[in-house]
Amino acid sequence: MLLTATALAACTTPTRQPDTSSSPTPGTRGAAGVGDPYYPDDGNGGYDVTGYDVAIKYDPATQRLDGDTTVTATAAEALSQFNLDLTGMDVSSVEVDGTPAKFARTGAHELVITPAATITHGGTFRTRVTYAGTPQSTKDPVLGVNGWQKATSGGAYVAGEPHSASDWFPVNDHPSDKATFRLTAAVPDGWSVISNGREEPPHSEAGWTTFTWVESTRIAPYLTTVGIDHWTFERSTYNGIPLVSAYAPGAEDKKTIEARLPEVLDFLSAEFGPYPQDAAGGIFINEDIGFSLETQTRPIYAKWTTLDVIVHEQAHQWFGDTVSLNRWSDVCLNECFASYAEVLWAEAKNHTNIDDVYRKAVTKADDKFWNRKLVDMGPGNEFTAVYDKGQLALHALRHELGDDKFHTLLTTWIATHHDTTATWSDFETLVNTTAGHPITPFLNAWFHQASKPADQFLYPGTLHK
Numbered sequence: 363m364l365l366t367a368t369a370l371a372a373c374t375t376p377t378r379q380p381d382t383s384s385s386p387t388p389g390t391r392g393a394a395g396v397g398d399p400y401y402p403d404d405g406n407g408g409y410d411v412t413g414y415d416v417a418i419k420y421d422p423a424t425q426r427l428d429g430d431t432t433v434t435a436t437a438a439e440a441l442s443q444f445n446l447d448l449t450g451m452d453v454s455s456v457e458v459d460g461t462p463a464k465f466a467r468t469g470a471h472e473l474v475i476t477p478a479a480t481i482t483h484g485g486t487f488r489t490r491v492t493y494a495g496t497p498q499s500t501k502d503p504v505l506g507v508n509g510w511q512k513a514t515s516g517g518a519y520v521a522g523e524p525h526s527a528s529d530w531f532p533v534n535d536h537p538s539d540k541a542t543f544r545l546t547a548a549v550p551d552g553w554s555v556i557s558n559g560r561e562e563p564p565h566s567e568a569g570w571t572t573f574t575w576v577e578s579t580r581i582a583p584y585l586t587t588v589g590i591d592h593w594t595f596e597r598s599t600y601n602g603i604p605l606v607s608a609y610a611p612g613a614e615d616k617k618t619i620e621a622r623l624p625e626v627l628d629f630l631s632a633e634f635g636p637y638p639q640d641a642a643g644g645i646f647i648n649e650d651i652g653f654s655l656e657t658q659t660r661p662i663y664a665k666w667t668t669l670d671v672i673v674h675e676q677a678h679q680w681f682g683d684t685v686s687l688n689r690w691s692d693v694c695l696n697e698c699f700a701s702y703a704e705v706l707w708a709e710a711k712n713h714t715n716i717d718d719v720y721r722k723a724v725t726k727a728d729d730k731f732w733n734r735k736l737v738d739m740g741p742g743n744e745f746t747a748v749y750d751k752g753q754l755a756l757h758a759l760r761h762e763l764g765d766d767k768f769h770t771l772l773t774t775w776i777a778t779h780h781d782t783t784a785t786w787s788d789f790e791t792l793v794n795t796t797a798g799h800p801i802t803p804f805l806n807a808w809f810h811q812a813s814k815p816a817d818q819f820l821y822p823g824t825l826h827k
């Protein structure tokens with residue numbers, strides 16, 4: 363994610379909704395939240411999703427969405443009841459393994475499902491939910507409008523963090539549960555659909571065209587997207603994988619910067635290791651929203667997007683998308699690195715003297731700049747310091763380790779944790795291993811402390827004042 367300069371910092375603390383439902387059969391009730399202290403109701407306990415098969419029919423004229431989603435999951439315990447996350451929408455039926463199940467709606471986005479029979483521990487089960495309604499966006503104090511949004515063309519798109527998937531399909535809406543994602547979307551003839559992964563041929567019937575997109579690399583729910591518009595598509599390949607970019611009416615001028623995507627991916631691959639996705643591209647909307655987002659394989663770009671933003675969102679394909687968060691308190695694992703990728707790009711391509719830029723930034727920074735934590739910054743504060751202070755912290759870390767070890771650190775991090783999730787603590791362990799000795803005071807000063815690091819940490823190694 364990359365914010366506009368005008369995004370304002372604020373803080374909200376969601377509250378947990380009491381679970382008042384009762385358990386009718388032996389077995390455990392899966393928790394209503396996956397356990398993220400920042401967003402206690404996000405995600406759910408008791409199972410691990412392996413795949414989403416999302417089918418929607420959407421009419422831009424009425425903004426009505428009809429959904430039929432099947433969630434395949436493995437039970438982590440014997441389950442008499444479990445939750446999915448779904449915001450709004452009228453649910454008409456729920457089936458578990460083909461048998462009708464009881465369901466109820468509680469809290470902001472809980473769909474509480476009671477299957478006819480207890481699901482056995484370790485068993486794979488399929489939950490099919492049919493639903494309909496007008497998907498709603500949410501308003502985030504920092505990011506602005508978030509989630510399912512109506513496009514100025516009359517179409518629609520989804521972009522949102524820390525949660526957005528539950529606006530349009532039932533989901534275990536937390537990045538710690540990655541799963542494959544298949545979307546089948548029917549829209550009136552003349553409209554088209556872009557999403558994550560690889561496309562299958564569309565087909566038309568009775569005035570509706572159905573588009574299919576398949577993301578076979580496991581994806582965190584907030585990195586899924588759908589865009590319904592009068593897209594201009596550009597198709598090519600990158601190292602043998604499909605490269606598909608889509609431009610909304612009015613965003614066609616972005617083709618010039620997106621043409622450099624192969625160069626960007628080559629550059630990032632040299633820095634971080636091989637491109638970790640099996641499709642590539644971008645989604646260029648003609649909307650002045652508060653952020654661009656690293657939706658997997660195909661970031662979604664606001665109209666103010668520049669080449670630097672493409673570098674940032676594509677860097678997330680490594681940092682955030684293939685290595686995903688366990689907890690939102692660790693979002694520096696995504697944003698500090700994607701932001702530092704812009705620095706690496708400027709250094710390599712524009713021959714910017716990064717040390718000079720760093721010294722100027724440190725001199726200019728005031729208490730307000732330093733008094734923000736990069737790790738465990740508190741809910742609502744995730745998307746603030748990780749961009750600017752995050753860049754400085756990683757540049758200092760690079761000098762603390764030296765270029766060779768810093769490069770080893772980044773490539774080892776991705777190679778070790780790709781296609782799964784990791785924590786900030788895991789990262790610090792790897793930093794210390796790579797350094798050859800613990801550099802805990804340095805890490806504390808930069809990442810855990812809400813004040814200006816001492817000079818020894820501000821100017822490590824060859825980085826003189």
Ligand SMILES: [Zn+2]
Binds near residue numbers: 363364656697701
């Ligand atoms: Zn970002």
